[in-house]
Amino acid sequence: MYRTHTCGQLRLTDAGTTVTLAGWVQTVRKFGSITFVDLRDRYGITQLLFNESLNQQLDEQPLGREFVLQATGKVNERSNKNTNIATGEIELIVSEFKILNKSAVPPFTIQDDTDGGDDLRMKYRYLDLRRNAVKRNLELRYAVNRAARNYLHEKGFMDIETPFLIKSTPEGARDFVVPSRMNAGQFYALPQSPQTFKQLLMVSGYDRYYQVVKCFRDEDLRADRQPEFTQIDCEMAFVEQEDILNMFEGLIKSIFKEVKGIDYTETVERTTWEDAMWTYGNDKPDIRFKMKIGNLKVPATAYPSHQQELQNSPFASGATGFAVFDNAETVLAIAVPGCADYTRKQTDELTEWVKRPQIGMQGLVFIKLNADGTVKSSVDKFFNEEQLKTIAATCDGKPGDLVLVLAGREQKTRKATSDLRMELGKRLGLRKDNEFKLLWVLDFPLFEYAEEDNRWVARHHPFTSPKPDQIATMIDNNPVIENAADYLNHPYSNIKANAYDMVLNGNEIGGGSIRIFQRDLQEKMFAALGMDEAEQQHKFGFLLGAFEYGAPPHGGIAFGFDRLCAILGGSESIRDFIAFPKNNSGRDVMLDAPSAIDTKQFDELQIKLDLK
C-alpha cells in the first residue's frame, strides 16, 4: 500500500498519529522557508507542510502541479483552520516524501472553473475527469445506478444480460453493423435496445427483468445525443399498465430518496397525450410552472376529446374581422405572469424571438392585462376590451399578466407556443434546478402517418399494444390509405396505445408500453407498418414463433440513464455525465476513433471500401 489514509480522511482526532498519503499536487505555495502543498485525491484535499529540513530535497526534486506524491508525516492541528473542507482542521507535517511520477504542465487547470475549452478537455479527457465537477457527475451516476439496482432487486427483478451481436432489423433508427469474419458476407447489428430479448424473457417466464445496458443508434447527432447510450431497461409479465406505473414511479422516487435525499411523497400526476398537447403544446410538458395554453381556434380533426371546449372560444362563432386570426388554422394564447409592464422593446424582442427560423412564426399578438384592470393590446383595432378579456380568460390571464397570442398552422403554432412557454418559464426563473416534478403521459396515439412515405409508422415501436377496446378497430380495418392527406379520417388515427412516458421537468426520462403478446395481432401490426409476410418472418420470425408457445401478457419501460443523471445533476448536457463521450461527429477525439483499419482486416472480413 502506498498510503495509510486518503486525502479526505484525516480529522482533528487523528492529530499526533503518523500517516502516509498519496495523491496529486494541487498547489505548491512557499512562505519563507516553509512549503505548503495541497495534496488531492478522489476523496479530498489535505494540506502538507514541508519544513526547512526538506528544502534541499525539494530543491533537487521540485514539485509541480499534478505530480504524483507520496508523503509520510505527523498529523498536526492547524493554527489557520479552513472550515470549507472536511480536512481543514489539520495538516500533515511531512517527514519523508517521494515523487511517484512527474507531470508535464497540464494543458488546462484542474479546477471547477477550468480555463480549458471544450475541445481541449475532450482530447485530454483523462485530465478533465480529475476536475471536481466532473467527478461529482460520475459519482452521481454511480449512485443512481446503485439505487436503481437495489430497488429493482428488492422488487424481485433479475439482471439478465442480452446479446450485443444481434440481427439487423432496420426499423425506425439506423443500426450499427458488424461484419462477421466467420460468416463472410453477413453482418451482426448492435442493439438499439434489448426490446425483443426482454420480451422473449417474458415468454420464458422470467417475469421481472432489468438491465443497465448500452444501446446503439447510428443517427445524425443532434446536440446532446450519443451514438452509444445507456438504458435502465425493465420488463414485467402478468401486469397491466397500472402495475407498471406504480412500480416505476416507485423506482424514481427511490432514486430521488437515495441520491438526492428528496422524499417525493406526492402522487405522481398523470395526463393523457391529448391533454398534454392541448394544455402545454408538448408531450413532455414541464409542470413545474403553469402558463397553460388557451386554445382559441383548433382544426376540427385534432384533439377530438377537446373539441367541446372550443364552444366557449371567442372564435366559436366564426370570423372575428382580424384576418391574421381568421385565416389561421390555429390560434393559441399563454399568459406570462406579472409581465404586463413589459416595454415596447421587450415585446419587440419576444416578437423577434418567435420569428427566428427555429420557431418560424410570422408574429406575435400581445395583450397587457394591467394591474389596474385596464387592457392594452397590439390588436386594439380589431377587438374591444371585452373580447380581449375573453381571449385572456382562455389561458387564465390575470391582472398584471402579459398575454401572448400566436396564430398559424396547427403543428407549428402549437410547438411555437410550447417553446415560447418554456423560454419564458426559464427567463422568469420558474424552472428551478432543485425542484423535481414527475408526470406520466398516457394514451399516446398508436400510429403516426408518414405522409412522405405514405405509410403508418409505430409511434412507440411495433410491439406496443393498442388499448384493449381498440384491438377490433385495428384488426377489422384495412390500413391502406388511398389519399395520404386523408389520414386523420382513417380509424387508425384514433387508436390509442397502451403506452406511457415518464416526464421529469420537461424531459422524457422513460417510456414504455404494454406489449402485444398475440401472434395474430402482432402480424396485423407488422402488416399495418407495411411489412409483408416474408419480411416479417425474416426480421421477427423468432418473436412470432415465441408468441405461439404460450406468451404471457407483459409490458415494460426503459429509462434513458444518461439523461436521468443529467437532470438529477442539474445539467442540460448528458455528455457531462459520461466518462468518455463522443463529440457531435461521433468521434472520440481522445482516442482518435473511428480510424482506418489494416488491409489484413479488410481481407479477413471480405469487405472493401466503396467511397462515393
Add this chain to the structure above:
Amino acid sequence: MYRTHTCGQLRLTDAGTTVTLAGWVQTVRKFGSITFVDLRDRYGITQLLFNESLNQQLDEQPLGREFVLQATGKVNERSNKNTNIATGEIELIVSEFKILNKSAVPPFTIQDDTDGGDDLRMKYRYLDLRRNAVKRNLELRYAVNRAARNYLHEKGFMDIETPFLIKSTPEGARDFVVPSRMNAGQFYALPQSPQTFKQLLMVSGYDRYYQVVKCFRDEDLRADRQPEFTQIDCEMAFVEQEDILNMFEGLIKSIFKEVKGIDYTETVERTTWEDAMWTYGNDKPDIRFKMKIGNLKVPATAYPSHQQELQNSPFASGATGFAVFDNAETVLAIAVPGCADYTRKQTDELTEWVKRPQIGMQGLVFIKLNADGTVKSSVDKFFNEEQLKTIAATCDGKPGDLVLVLAGREQKTRKATSDLRMELGKRLGLRKDNEFKLLWVLDFPLFEYAEEDNRWVARHHPFTSPKPDQIATMIDNNPVIENAADYLNHPYSNIKANAYDMVLNGNEIGGGSIRIFQRDLQEKMFAALGMDEAEQQHKFGFLLGAFEYGAPPHGGIAFGFDRLCAILGGSESIRDFIAFPKNNSGRDVMLDAPSAIDTKQFDELQIKLDLK
C-alpha cells in the same frame, strides 16, 4: 395485476383464502370427473384442481401443455401431500379460469431431463430458458453479479461505464470492427476489454473502479468460447501486488459465501508460475488433489529455480541404459494412488490414451508399487528395484500406487503429464464439483517468444509491468534476437511479470497485473513487441500522453464472469450460463444472425462485399 400470488408462494397457512394465480400449464391429468393441472411460473409449481362443475368449460376450452392460464379459487389442504415441493401441502380448488394464451405443442419437453437436442434447444432458446435447470443457472449468475457488486461497493469501488465504440488496435486477438457512416471509410472497434480505459481512470484519480462488462473477440471459436463474453473488470491505484491479491481473494470468498453458502476461511494458496509448471505441468493447476509430478530429467534452460532439485534425480549422473529415457529431453512421473493392481488391459488403455493425437506421446512406462512392498514395471529389463523405487520417490509414490512415466520433448511431455494427471483425477473422483480450491499463480514470464514471427509477445498484455528489480534488465537490453532458436538465452526470457492469475479447480477465473505507469518503460515495452514510434503513437498515443501528466502506480484484475458462474454451478460449459449464447460458428440460431444487410445499408456505410 393478473395474480395475487406466485405459483411458489402458497402454504398450508393460506388454506381457506381465495387467490388468483397465473402461469404455464406444466401437466394436465384427468381422474374421473376431476382434472388436475400443475401450474408453473418462475417461483414454483402449484397444483390446481378443477371440479366437475368446470368440465363443460374445459371441454370447450381444453388446456394443453404450456398454455398460459389464469385461475382463481380457494386454497385447500391436500390429502395427498407432495413433500418434494414447497407448495406440496396445498392445492387450489379452481372456481374460475381464463386461458390468457394458447400454446402449440412445444418441440421438446420443458423438463430437467428434456428430450430436446442441442440444436433444437438453441433454436427455441425461449423455451429452453423455461426449464428449471437453465433458470437455476441464470439465477446463480445474477446472484454472483449481485454479490460481486455489493462487495466492491463496500470496498469503495465505483462502477464507471467505458465506451463500446472505440479504436481498433489489433494486438493479440482480432477486433470486431464497426464501419462508421458519419466518418466514411473509418471504423470503430468493439473492446476486447476496457484495459486502457480503466488505466486512464486511474490516471484521472478514480482509484477504485469496477464494471461488469461485455467484451468482444473475433477468434475462431473453440468449444466453450463465445465471441461476446462478460468480465468483472477491476482496477486500483496506489497499490502493490499484495493489496490486489488480498482485495480480490476477498471478492471471491464473498461470492462463495453469498452464492454458495461456503465459508472459505482457509488462506488462498499461492504458487509461482515456475513452481506450478514444475509440479503440475500447468499454469492453472487443479489443487483439489495431489499427484504431483516427479521431475526426473529436464533441459538445463527450463525452470532455472528448480534445476538444483534435479541433482537428486536418478538421471543426474547421465545415461541409464534405457534409450527411450536417455534420448528424451524430459522425463516426468506421476503416482496414481491405489492403482497398483491395474490389469494389463487397464494399463494398455492408459497407453492408448497418451498415444491419442491430442496427447501425442509415443508410449507410457508404468511401475506398480505393490501393497506388499514389491515392485513390478514395464521396464524391469533396464532398472532394478532400487532404481524404480528412486524414480517412484520423485513423485511421492507409495505402496499401492501406480507410477506412470512419460518421456519426450519438454513442452509436449509436460502438457501430456498434466493432461494425464487431470484425466486420472477425474476418473478417480478426485475432482469433486462441490469442492472449491483457490490458487494464486504468480511471477509469470513477462514475455513469450513467437518463434514463427521471430518476435517477443507479451504473455499477459503490453501494459503489464516487470518485477521492479528487473526494470533495468528490460531497459538496458536490446530486444532484438539474431537467431530465434536462442531466445531462452536472451535476458528477456527470464524477466518475470508483476502478474497474477486466480485459479479455481483447475480453471483460470481471473488474471491481472500491476501496470506500467511510466512513459519511458511503456515505450520500451511497445518497442520490444516490435512497434515503432509511429505505430505506438497511432495506437496508444492517448495512453502515452496520459502517462505524462501524473499517472499513479496502479494495477487490476479481470474475472471471466461466464466461466466463474459455470464453475460455481458445477458445469463445464459457459453456454449454459448465458441467456442467449451463440453456437460454435458464432451464430445466434434463434435470431438467424449474422445475416445479409440491405443495399441501402452498404450505400450509407460506403463499403461493399469483397468475397473470395
